[in-house]
Amino acid sequence: MRARHYLAGGVSFLAALSAVGVDRLGADPLTSTAVNTYGTQGIIDMPSAEVAPDAQLSVTYAKTKNAARTTITFQATERLSLSFRYAGIEDYADDYDTYTDRSFDLRYQIAGEGTYRPAIAIGLQDFMGTGVYSGEYLAATKTLGDKLTVTGGLGWGRLASHGAVFSMGTRETDFVETGGVPNVKQWFTGDVAPFAGLRYQYNDKLALVAEYSSDAYVVETQRGLVDVNTPLNFGAEYKVGRNWTLAGYALYGAEVGARLSYSVNPKHPRIPGGTQAAPMPVAQRPAPAADPLGWSGRWIEDGTDAPGIRKALKTALAKESIILESASLSATRAEVRIRNQGFGAPAEALGRTARIMSRAYPPSVETFVITEVSNGAPLQSTIINRSALERLENRPAGEMLAATQFADPKLAEQLPVANVEGLYPDLQWSLSPYITASVFDPDSPVRADAGIAGRVNYRLGQGLYLGGSVTGRITGNLSEAKPDPNDNPDIPNVRSDSSFYNQDRFHLEDLTLAWYTHPAKNVFSRVTIGQLERMYGGVSTEVLWKRPESRLAFGVEVNYAKQRDYSDPFAFRDYDIVTGHASAYYDLGNGYHGEIDAGRYLAGDWGTTISLDREFNNGWRIGGYATFTDISFDDFGEGSFDKGFRITIPTQFVANAPSPDRTNLLIKSLTRDGGARLSVQGRLYETVRQAQQPEIEDRWGRFWR
Numbered sequence: 001m002r003a004r005h006y007l008a009g010g011v012s013f014l015a016a017l018s019a020v021g022v023d024r025l026g027a028d029p030l031t032s033t034a035v036n037t038y039g040t041q042g043i044i045d046m047p048s049a050e051v052a053p054d055a056q057l058s059v060t061y062a063k064t065k066n067a068a069r070t071t072i073t074f075q076a077t078e079r080l081s082l083s084f085r086y087a088g089i090e091d092y093a094d095d096y097d098t099y100t101d102r103s104f105d106l107r108y109q110i111a112g113e114g115t116y117r118p119a120i121a122i123g124l125q126d127f128m129g130t131g132v133y134s135g136e137y138l139a140a141t142k143t144l145g146d147k148l149t150v151t152g153g154l155g156w157g158r159l160a161s162h163g164a165v166f167s168m169g170t171r172e173t174d175f176v177e178t179g180g181v182p183n184v185k186q187w188f189t190g191d192v193a194p195f196a197g198l199r200y201q202y203n204d205k206l207a208l209v210a211e212y213s214s215d216a217y218v219v220e221t222q223r224g225l226v227d228v229n230t231p232l233n234f235g236a237e238y239k240v241g242r243n244w245t246l247a248g249y250a251l252y253g254a255e256v257g258a259r260l261s262y263s264v265n266p267k268h269p270r271i272p273g274g275t276q277a278a279p280m281p282v283a284q285r286p287a288p289a290a291d292p293l294g295w296s297g298r299w300i301e302d303g304t305d306a307p308g309i310r311k312a313l314k315t316a317l318a319k320e321s322i323i324l325e326s327a328s329l330s331a332t333r334a335e336v337r338i339r340n341q342g343f344g345a346p347a348e349a350l351g352r353t354a355r356i357m358s359r360a361y362p363p364s365v366e367t368f369v370i371t372e373v374s375n376g377a378p379l380q381s382t383i384i385n386r387s388a389l390e391r392l393e394n395r396p397a398g399e400m401l402a403a404t405q406f407a408d409p410k411l412a413e414q415l416p417v418a419n420v421e422g423l424y425p426d427l428q429w430s431l432s433p434y435i436t437a438s439v440f441d442p443d444s445p446v447r448a449d450a451g452i453a454g455r456v457n458y459r460l461g462q463g464l465y466l467g468g469s470v471t472g473r474i475t476g477n478l479s480e481a482k483p484d485p486n487d488n489p490d491i492p493n494v495r496s497d498s499s500f501y502n503q504d505r506f507h508l509e510d511l512t513l514a515w516y517t518h519p520a521k522n523v524f525s526r527v528t529i530g531q532l533e534r535m536y537g538g539v540s541t542e543v544l545w546k547r548p549e550s551r552l553a554f555g556v557e558v559n560y561a562k563q564r565d566y567s568d569p570f571a572f573r574d575y576d577i578v579t580g581h582a583s584a585y586y587d588l589g590n591g592y593h594g595e596i597d598a599g600r601y602l603a604g605d606w607g608t609t610i611s612l613d614r615e616f617n618n619g620w621r622i623g624g625y626a627t628f629t630d631i632s633f634d635d636f637g638e639g640s641f642d643k644g645f646r647i648t649i650p651t652q653f654v655a656n657a658p659s660p661d662r663t664n665l666l667i668k669s670l671t672r673d674g675g676a677r678l679s680v681q682g683r684l685y686e687t688v689r690q691a692q693q694p695e696i697e698d699r700w701g702r703f704w705r
Contacts, residue, residue: 034149034199034207035245035261037062038125038133039071040083040105043197043211044233044249046159048151049121049141051109054078055267055614057622057647064257066090066225072645072667074622076614079109082624084645084667087132091225101132118142125159128182135159135215136188137195149199154192155214162216162231164191181633181640207237217252229253266620279320279352279705282393285363285386297331297364313360314420320352325373325423328415334361335369335415337378340691344619344650346372346380347696351703354384371409372691375516375682376463377524379691380548381412393704401700406548406693410521419462426459434471438478449476449502453509467681468511468531478502488635492575494535494602495676500566501534508569509534514682522547524684533679536561536602537572544684548692551587555685556580559678561602577604579678585685587694591615593623595685602676605629609675617699619650627675635674642675644668 034050036042039060041050052058052075060071066089073083083105092099103126113119118140126133135157143149154160157171171190172183197211213231220226235249237259247259288295300306306329313336314324321342328335334357340349350370357368368389371381388403434453451474458466473479481499501507512530519525524544531537538561546553558580565571581599588594595611607630613623626643633640647665689695 035060035073035259035263037064037249037257037259038069038083038105039073039085039261040081040107040123040125043151043199043209044235044251045213045215046151046155046195046197046211047107047121047123047125047137047139047153048149048197049109049119049139049153050149051075051079051081051107051119051121052263053265053267055616055622056263056265058261058263060259060261062257062259064226064251065255066092066220073105074645079112081105081107083107085126085133089132089220089225091223092132092219099132101126101130103133104128113141113143124187125157127187131183131186133158134183134186147201149201151197151199151211153195155195156188156190156192157186159195159214160191160193161218162193162214162228164193167191205239209235209237213252226252227254266616266618266622280316280355280359282355282389283359284390288363291363294362295364297362299362299364300329300331309360310418310420313356316356316360317353320349320356322349322353323423324420326417326419328413328418329361329365330415331364333367333369333415334365335371335413335417337371337373337417339373343702345699345702345705346691347700348702348705350382350696351705354389358386358389369412369414371413374687374691375465375514375526376459376461377516377518378409378413379518379524379688380693380696381407381409382696383407383412397701397703400703401697406696408521408548409518424459424461427456428459429454429456436471436476436478438481447476447478447481449473449478451476463516465514465516466512467514469509471507471509473505473507488637491605491631491635491673492603494563494575494673495671496673498535498671501564504567507534510681511569512681516682524688526682526684528680528682531564531569532559532561533681535564536678537564538562538576540678540680542684544688546585546685546688546692549694551589551694553585553685553689555583555585557583557599557683559680561678577602581609581677583685585689587689591617591698597677601627601629601674602678603631603673605631605674607631607675609677613646615648617701619648621648622646629675631674637672642668642672 034041034048035058036047037045039058040047041052042048054075054077056075058073062069067087069085069087071083071085073081075081085103088098088100090098105123105125106127107121107123109119109121111117111120120140123137125135135155137153137155137159139151139153141149141151167190169189172185193214195212195214197209200208202208211233213233217226217228221228230253233249233251235247237245237247239245243262243264245261249257251257293299310327313327317324317338323339323341325337325339336353336357338349338353340346343349353370354368366386368384368386369381371378373379383405385403388400392400392403431452431454435448435450437448451472453469453471455469456467460466479502481502508531510531510533512528512532514526514528517525522545526542528540532540538559540557540559542555542557544553544555560578562576563573565573579600579602581597583595583597586594591614593613593615597609600606607628609625609627611623611625613621615621624643624645626641628641645667649663
């Protein structure tokens, strides 16, 4: 591992997470405090067998005299939790002022707590790194009464460096210098030592903790960094507000430490709904005797003003931030195409559109076909019988779902498309503040730029868009980051010199002409040409196959990319390449989504990216990915292979107002050249699936909102 300075940005990261609005989400008031200094469920240093509430996301910053740890933990299922940690230890090794380490943890609760049985969990700590915190454990936790929790367990590796009672063979001590590779040969080998702990929940805010630690801090004591006078540690935790927990500890009989944790749960919004106005009620049709002309359908022959109906419909939908793209009409059928600009849940936009249609059309119109359009391409048609809409307005949403049909627009739309006049050409622009942050920098705790971002979208016609964005930095220090090129002459610097693109105060982020179509049943396409992203220009083409009702989709993307100049927005460097991937996507159910991409990456390497994400009905999404290519771990460098952790936060949770927009956070330990892909806006799968049947059904409860 090459020299890196200490990351002291844990508190900054917690503050940034809070700033994007996640304080709006709730967390269990007691369980969320049971986090140790490693950022996982535990006592002080030792783990426990407890689990956080399903889907809870916690960020922890723990500090002692010579070390600090920043940890992100996600309760991926009711029993499985995953953690990513970044730590710095001063004077831990001769070649470093501060030795920094990235590590991953995996924990699974084998059994939950019963009347007489304790909860039992098995865990791997730092299971794929350079081994600084490497250890395994088996823990049992039992609650006694309303306030006392007792934990006991057995530790291996670092968690067996004090008080070992027996051994399970010789533990492997060879580590991969670049890290990032599972240390399988080490797991549950070597000495085994017991640990124990107590937690006394004094009240809803305050908890007192004590433990017998099996970690002797061997390297730290040998280097004179820590004095371990006793294996006993003591502490107190206090819950500050709804999401924050502050803890202080007396450690090893010689030192003090502190911990700050922030916990949220995307499954449970603290403030349900938003500030939007209530929708219009469904208009009940009059009896046939009261409107015989309207029920007969002769009105369409008698010169009823269909363009007038279309204009009124357009105006009413615009008030809901829904753009009417086309409206076709017969005596019994109305077909509309809409662009949802107001709601994160497509079902909510569908429900409001259907209500407005019930008020706009004569009574003989029985069938409503609502097709959602994105980037000019029709994605999904929802077919609603008007009589069902009238009958079920005050019934549970599930009954309305059972009476609704979904189909590909190529099959559902039977009438000639009548486009709304005046939609094209259309110029839209925006100005907004931006913050771009970089963590895990070699020389600085957190680097960030802040400024103004401007974006222009010019809709030239159906599916044809010209768009671009410019950023202007007002303040920040990303330009001070040192370039980090790889040392292998056979691997081009396709991402590792990204810091060169931060030197100018103004930057053309992208400028593209994009064309989206739905050329055949279940087939969608995209062609994008121009400055595709900050570092590359070229041409990107994509085709996606996906049936509306299917959880499976396939896609192919082929790109020609040429590296852009560092400063001149329209100049290029010498490097160019053809890249592309074949992709398979699958909705695993219960909010889990898997993706496999296989193909050629920016550095010319061939390989596969595996992704798994969990999405919640309120729009939150948490997941990660790993990429393996024919670049060897040694040639890839520190980290061994590309991997990352990502969080998607719906804008409506920041603004507390309906919006389809989202904020994406990508957390990765290092930027390397292996496994690098283009960052092209408007890729098809996420756009298409969000408007299709499985996603609509998952959030159908918002149809009547």
